[in-house]
Amino acid sequence: MLLVVAGGGATFAAEQALPGDFLYPLKVNLTEELRGALNFSTEAQADWAIERLERRLIEAEQLNVAQRLDERAKDQIERRVSSQAQAVVTLAAQLKARGQTAAAAGLESGIEAALRGHAEAMLSIISNNVHAADIAVGVTERAQATAEDRIETEHELAGKVSAEVKAAAEGKMNAASHKLAEVERFVNSKKGSVSAEIFAAAQARLTAAQAIFTQGKVDFEAGAYGEAFVAFQQAIRSAQEANIIIAAAERLHMESWIKIGPDATSTLMRQRDDDDELDDQSTTSTSVEILLDAAQKMRSDIRSRLEQRGRPAVEPGDGDDVADDASSSSSRELFNRTSVNTNTDVEIEAEDVKVNVNLNTNGSVELDF
Template sequence: MDNDVEKIIAKAKRIVPSPDDRREMRRNVELFVKQYTVRNEASLRLLSKEGSEGSFFMRWWTVFTRNNTSMAIALLIALLVGGGTSFAAERSLPGETLYPIKVAVNEEVRGWFSGGSEGDAAWEARKAERRLEEAEALAREGNLSAEARADIALRLSSHASAFNAETKKLQAEGNTVSSLEAHSNFEASLKAHERILANLAEKGDTKELSSFLGEVRAKRAIVAEARAADEVKISADASGDFKEAAEGKLNAARNKLSEVRAFIASRTGVSANMEISSLASVDFKTSEEGDLSVAEAALARGEAAMEKGAYGGAFADFSEVIRLAQEAKLIVQAEQRAERRSGTSSSESRVKGEAEVSSKNETRTETPASNVNLKTNGAVRVDLGL
């Protein structure tokens, strides 16, 4: 275990954060402490008392270690792997050296700022999407091994379970609208990636890819069922009190369609002013049922419901518009990611290349380092130079 940690830290030291990276790290720390210490009056009194003693970092570190040891350790690791290493880890895949930093540090730190059940649900859905992107990247490279598939599938199930727990909290609070939006967005992501994986399987089917695709389909079906249940509840609400929410969702649906029009046009040369039905013919369908022309039809259906005063049903229709448009956008984004990765054989070489470029183009400023011991079963000494 200690040896593995030492290898990760050795890899991290190869990439030197630039001055801009260091400034960004400091801003992140400041944002973090503002959010988490302002709620603790005892911590504030402690900070006020010790405000003139030591550096900025050591004053805040004292607060953290006295109130939440695990949070302090996570913050230390986040600082350690900040800057270039953190960015490099974002591109790593299961089985690669920096992947533990991506999932155990980067994602953990970002999760601290999600805020509330709605934000937590959105972040769990995004983490699930990141796992799907990783599976697709490995499949394209022919590296989706049984071990990698099992790792990704396990994490995907964990994210889906956490997402479900957060949406249940929203429902318990009577916030069906936020629950619907969360389910709708997650379904759009799962459906888009399901189609991407299906296309990859058609090009070069493997046992592991087919197995993983089945798991994704099962999870998408569960989320779709929950989304439909939310829509039933909302559609039953035809009260005037729901009118404002439906009008807001109508504007959001129109804006989303315009956004996707422009997004696709900027990458295909197709006019952004073309009708949605025309854009749908440019092979950007997410499925037979879920293409942009269907989104256009859902928009018209929702507008008709608005005229009849069926505001709950209209809200559900406009949510469908956003979901279908987002599916189309995700398909295009996936194609772009594949193009960016196509020129490199492995993520390991990408990390090495980034480290070499960083070393050549940035002047390293040496600063006194504090030696910090991270104790697990043994001890690992790391240099933290900020």
């Protein structure tokens, strides 16, 4: 404690430290532990659990942008994300054991939104770093597992007596109302400081959140308290993701955003599993590595990327070419984009890879390569 008081400058500097920096152990092993020890209420503990996990994900994004995300840093981040995600699971179990099922569901919902939002941020950074892709896939997989836990907890809550479910739904409705208002103010305040595409992506999430919230109120008035609770949770997640989009774009100077589509989770996990098998055969794993710039044919800010198996992984600072591993042609819709509203076919050639990009009217990107 004396170190914290006497070395205030050091602890402040440590807050800015990233994995690999001299002060990073002070940040994660001292200052964060002390902050956690001072959270006594259930709400404070849950908020800190979400914030601490987000800190690790933000660090990964910052390292990626700074071209410092090497294998050692990736392993360190993955270990800490795993450890703190497990701490969330433990806290959720403790909350349920104490009969605080609604609080447990809220914690799981908040973690799910954080994981999904930051996985999208990692994929949206202009980078072909294989370690960033690996982290994004792992975070997406963890988000899916957290979603399954949340759904189970919500079902458990719905099975409780009506008065308890009603109280939980009413509390969540108030929380959602405040969250939507807070995020709306934040998003609107950043309209002039982020790109049009980033603002549109955040607005789309916020609009979805407002529509879901409205449906939740209809369910609540109809006495469907379990359904209302689920809807309010979803509205908060969507608003939280809108917040992440703006904050990440401003922090990392991003111009575009990739939304992970409904089928992307299983696709990304399957690709990672396939890459692991390739690694066992001493074959280089793949990465999200081709930046598709269709500015001259559409809008100046429409960009898209893809993850293609069999392409060489590029380490930070490594410009050497690696022979491609043969891969079969495929066509898959990986990512949905928010602000594309024209139906356009674009052919882009990058190095020795030719990619046909079909931008559909529903805002999706379909890749043939």
